[in-house]
Amino acid sequence: MRALSAQGHKIYFLVSPQGRIVLREELRISLSPGGELSGQNKEQLLGKPDYSNLVSLGCSNMEAEIASGTAAAQGMIVVPCSMGALARIARGISSNLIERAADVMLKERRPLICCPRETPLNIIHLRNMLHLAQAGAQILPCMPAFYHHPQNLEDLADFIAGRILDGLGLDHKLFSPWQAPDNKQP
Numbered sequence: 001m002r003a004l005s006a007q008g009h010k011i012y013f014l015v016s017p018q019g020r021i022v023l024r025e026e027l028r029i030s031l032s033p034g035g036e037l038s039g040q041n042k043e044q045l046l047g048k049p050d051y052s053n054l055v056s057l058g059c060s061n062m063e064a065e066i067a068s069g070t071a072a073a074q075g076m077i078v079v080p081c082s083m084g085a086l087a088r089i090a091r092g093i094s095s096n097l098i099e100r101a102a103d104v105m106l107k108e109r110r111p112l113i114c115c116p117r118e119t120p121l122n123i124i125h126l127r128n129m130l131h132l133a134q135a136g137a138q139i140l141p142c143m144p145a146f147y148h149h150p151q152n153l154e155d156l157a158d159f160i161a162g163r164i165l166d167g168l169g170l171d172h173k174l175f176s177p178w179q180a181p182d183n184k185q186p
């Protein structure tokens with residue numbers, strides 16, 4: 001989100017009720033019960049006081065513009081994507097705005113990137129991922145690389161964020177791409 005915001009992209013932020021718990025437990029960011037962001041939340045997420053390009057929507061708000069293919073959203077990232085959400089998106093079950101917006105991406109042939117991080121995977125998870133990939137989504141598991149010798153957790157997270165931006169066809173400097181040993185800088 002920070003990289004997208006730095007490039008001036010408008011971001012619609014949606015979080016499921018369970019995602020709200022994950023945000024609280026993992027990032028110590030507490031949202032209102034409806035999942036909508038306060039100004040303080042926006043500042044925490046973007047790491048800067050200017051959050052004018054971050055739009056927060058409740059995930060039960062099925063009247064939001066991104067529920068329709070006529071909206072101009074150019075792509076969507078579901079990160080982290082729980083196995084429950086992945087299953088529902090793979091089967092076209094639009095029970096909330098996250099799933100409906102993902103469904104819209106698929107029907108409009110726009111990029112949908114789903115980032116699971118479950119491990120190990122059962123055969124239901126694997127089948128749903130195949131189904132979703134065949135429907136046009138990119139399955140981008142949160143699996144960091146180590147060739148760039150990450151020094152901290154931020155470096156690992158930046159690698160995944162960079163791969164997501166790659167998936168959207170956007171430039172970034174979040175990590176250095178792999179170079180063949182002959183081309184490496186000394």
Ligand SMILES: Cc1cc2nc3c(=O)[nH]c(=O)nc-3n(C[C@H](O)[C@H](O)[C@H](O)COP(=O)(O)O)c2cc1C
Pocket residue numbers: 016017018019021022025026080081082083084085086116117118
């Ligand atoms: C701190 C925390 C982390 C979690 N991480 C994951 C995860 O990485 N992958 C996953 O599939 N479920 C994870 N879960 C479980 C999901 O939150 C749970 O399956 C939930 O029902 C998914 O809701 P959703 O389908 O609305 O995303 C986690 C739960 C908690 C509390």
